[in-house]
Amino acid sequence: MTPAEFRCYLVNRDAEKRVTAEVTTLPLDRLPAGDVLIRVQCSSLNFKDALAASGRPGVxxxxxxxxxxxxxxVVAESRSPQLQVGQEVIVTGYDLGAGVWGGYSEYIRVPAGWVVPLPQGLSLPESMIYGTAGLTAAMSLEALIEQGITPDRGEIVVTGATGGVGSVAVALLAKAGYRVAAVTGKPDAADYLTQLGATTILDREAVNDTSGKPLLAARWAGAVDTVGGNTLATIIRSTERLGCVTASGLVGGIELPLTVMPFILRGVKLVGIDSAEYPLARRIALWNKMAKEWRPEKLELMLTRVVGLSQLAEPIREILAGKIRGRVVVKVES
Ligand SMILES: NC(=O)c1ccc[n+]([C@@H]2O[C@H](COP(=O)([O-])OP(=O)(O)OC[C@H]3O[C@@H](n4cnc5c(N)ncnc54)[C@H](OP(=O)(O)O)[C@@H]3O)[C@@H](O)[C@H]2O)c1
Structure with a gap:
């Protein structure tokens, strides 16, 4: 039976923009309207969650x-014929945790069109090792494949490689047979990245060119960039003829200091990745690949820690400082 109340991690911002957070209990009618009520077992920590939890604008x-x-x-109540009470499900992105109250809560209520049935081969906690980071990495791999970047074309560079998106990208690419160059700012991360499947480890400065040259020596067949800014600009200028670069992140900046030369002289393709609004049918297909043929041998290698709702403050600070390695799963059910 559905209880009258639920526990959640509630963030408040007062008129002076001071932000506070507490684990509290609220009546169920505080949840928004929606087709499906879900009893949440676990969630995860993404960079975007840390922005929302610390009151930064934009989320x-x-x-x-x-x-x-x-x-x-698990579905607790459903007005959708496609979703049955008791069914195990995943929700990532759309407006969850942004305009609509999110997964740091024993219950969420969402539109049926946001809900992905848990694919066979994946448990609920495993799905949150992936989370939005995993879906974003999988979309990046899918984009490289769609652009004809096969493993024989050469090395793929992944930036922010020890982060959530970066870690999953390294593991998925390695599993798919690509040679992966992992770019990191963490000097002690080589063992971790090698275990995930990286064959080359590079320091961040190796992809931070400040020469101002429109083109650099061609080095990569493809790239999964999670950093943006001058890092993304350097990588695009270093990509081989007809190579493909995916752009998903902004931890290093939102600007893109670049000329058109990589596009018109080398035919480089730049593909934007937006996991939040990725259409449901494609999303379900991708989650099924992530559960089966794309699943890395040791998914749990990326799991840095499991925290409860009352233990979120520290990992939130760490992810904002770029210090988290891999993925943090948030255990919601007590
Ligand atoms: N487009 C989408 O749909 C989508 C979905 C998910 C995430 N994102 C975005 O992707 C980015 C990564 O998200 P995440 O959840 O993976 O975050 P994360 O776990 O914090 O990973 C980010 C990683 O980037 C590196 N980094 C941090 N600050 C940096 C800087 N100033 N310059 C260069 N590298 C830096 C660090 O890795 P190293 O120490 O190994 O370098 C860090 O661990 C964020 O911008 C996030 O908003 C976008």
Whole structure:
């Protein structure tokens, strides 16, 4: 039976923009309207969650707010014929944890069109090792494949490689047979990245060219960039003829200091990745690949830690400082 109340991690911002967070209990009618009520078993920590939880502009539209752009759990009530009570499901992205209260909560209520049935081969906690980071990495791999970047074309570079998107990207690419160059700012990360499947480890400075040259020596067949800014610009200028670069992140900046030369002289393709609004049918297909043929041998290698709702403050600080390695799963069900 559905209880009258639920526990959640509630973030408040006052008139002076001071942000506070507490684990609290609220009546179920505080949840938004929606087709499906889900009892959340676990969620995860993404960079975007840390922005919402710390009151940074651009994610949470109003306060009080419950962050958590990811949730995995069991359908508790459903007005959709496609989703049955008791079914295990995943929700990532759309407006979850942004305009709609998110997964750091024992219950979420969402539109049926956001809900992915848990694919066979994946448990609920495993789905949150992937989370939005995993879906984003999988979309990046899918884009490289769609652009004809096969493993024999050469090395693929991954930036922000120890982060959530970066770690999953390294593992998925290695599993698919690509040679992977992992770019990191963490000097002690080589063992971790090698275990994930990277064959080359590079320091961040290796992809931070400041020469101003429109083109650099061609080095990569493809790239999964999670950093943006001058890192992305350097990589595009270093990509081989007809190579493909995917852009998903902005931890290093939102600007893109570049000329058109890589596009018109080398035919380099730049593919934007937006996991939040990725259409449901394609999303379901991709989650099924992530559960089966794309699944890395040791998914748990990327799991850095499991935290409860009351233990979120520290990992939130760490991810904002770029210090988290791999993925943090948030255990919601007590
Ligand atoms: N487009 C989408 O759909 C989508 C989906 C998910 C995430 N994202 C974006 O992708 C990015 C990564 O997200 P995430 O959840 O993977 O975050 P994360 O776990 O914090 O990973 C980010 C990694 O980037 C590196 N990094 C941090 N600050 C940097 C800087 N100033 N310059 C260069 N590298 C830096 C660090 O890795 P190293 O120490 O190994 O370099 C860090 O671990 C974020 O910008 C996020 O908003 C976008």
């Amino acid at each position: 949470a539209k109003t306060y009080p707010h419950v962050p958590g752009i990811d949730a995995a759990g």
